[in-house]
Amino acid sequence: MSDIIGITMGDPAGVGPEISVRALADMPPEDRARTLIYGNRATLEAAKAVAGIELDLADRVVNIDYDGAPLPWGQLSPVAGDAAFRFIQRAVQDAQAGRIGCIVTAPINKEALNAAGHHYDGHTGMLRSLTGAKAAYMLLASDRLKVIHVSTHVSLKDAIARATTERVLATIRAGNAHLKRIGVSAPRIAVAGINPHCGENGLFGTEDGDQIAPAVAAARAEGIDAHGPISADTVFHRAYSGGFDLVVAQYHDQGHIPIKLVAFDTAVNVSVELPIDRTSVDHGTAFDIAGKGVADHGNMNSAIAYARKLVSGGSR
Incomplete structure (x- = not known):
């Protein structure tokens, strides 16, 4: 596996370009030599200017041109949405060819992406499509709490329907394999119920007993x-206090709310079960502060550190 990290710049009008160049500038030379940014050179130079940093981007950028670069900061645009897609598409191609070991994604804007004709619910669905993967799971990782999701960007009604025994079991397996890969020898996995008090023996719904409990039994x-x-x-409190290494959340907000409460600026989004490795910042494009030189790149640093852990861990 290559030890090169490929950062995709994200939406060109958001904070992605700035946090990408800030992270690159912070790296020691040996790490910078093992990092590429998939994006647009003119936009990254503009991001350097607003950030007030000196950084030689020579040989560190896989340049992808688009009309009007650099685009105005903070403005939603289908041109930006298409560019963000093409950055990711090129990085996926290079990851599949073994030229880079892990993709680290800066934030994209789903509205801009769809306005450009790329109809995905986010990075994970896009990466699944680009790689031909049958499944992919969103895992949010922080120092004291890790959460993997049975479903993500669907309605709550659809999320309940998707919490089948087969899907919950597959999510448990995926989380267990990933934790073993990053060095947890015997992962302790908690599976969250879907109804209040796990349905209270059928008083508040039967999904926990009918669908989730059999998945846990099969995993055991x-x-x-x-x-x-x-x-x-x-x-989630039990896991945060050290009782479990991972929680299987049944739907998007069930997992996102607790981890964003305890690790808003440090949690890393990891795509699990793809044929390539990918980590990401766990925040949006922040159009309101884009181009103002104030974007915090701490979460990008965390995503890069997790990526380094994956590429140093050997085979998938």
Whole structure:
């Protein structure tokens, strides 16, 4: 596996260009030599100017041109949405060819992406399509809390329908394999219930007993240290306090709210079960501060550090 990290610049009108060049400037020379930015050279030079940093981008940029670069900061545009897609498309091609070991994505704007004709619900769906993967799971990782999701960008009604025994079991397996890969020898996995108090023996719904409990039992039969379903109002606190290494959340907000509460600026978004490795910042394009030189690149640094861990860990 290549040890080169490929940062995709994200939406050119957002904070992605700035946090990308800030992160590159912060790196020691040996790490910078193992990092590429997939984006637009003119936009990255503009981001350097607003950030007030000196940085030689020579040989560190895989340049992809688009009309009007650099675009105005903070303005939604289908041109920017298409450019963001093409940055990712090129990085995926290079990852599949073994030229880079992990993609680190800066934020994209879903509205701009769809306005450009790229109809995805976000990075994970796009990467699944570009790689031909059958499945991909969103894992949010912080020092004290890690969460993997059974479903993400769907309505709550659809999320409940998707919490089938098969899908919950597949999510448990994916989370278990990923934690082993990053060095957790025997992951302790908690599976959140979907109804209040896990349905209270059918008083508030039967999905926990009918769909989730059988998945946990099947995982345990395979030797996975899985527990649940556990009421969602307590399971995240138990994991944060050290009781579990990973929580399986049944839907987007169930997992996102607790981790953004405890690790808003440091949590890393990791795509699990893709044929390539990808990490990401866990924030948006922040059009309101783009181009003002104030964007914080701490979350980008965390995503890059997680990527380095993946590429140094050997085979997938």
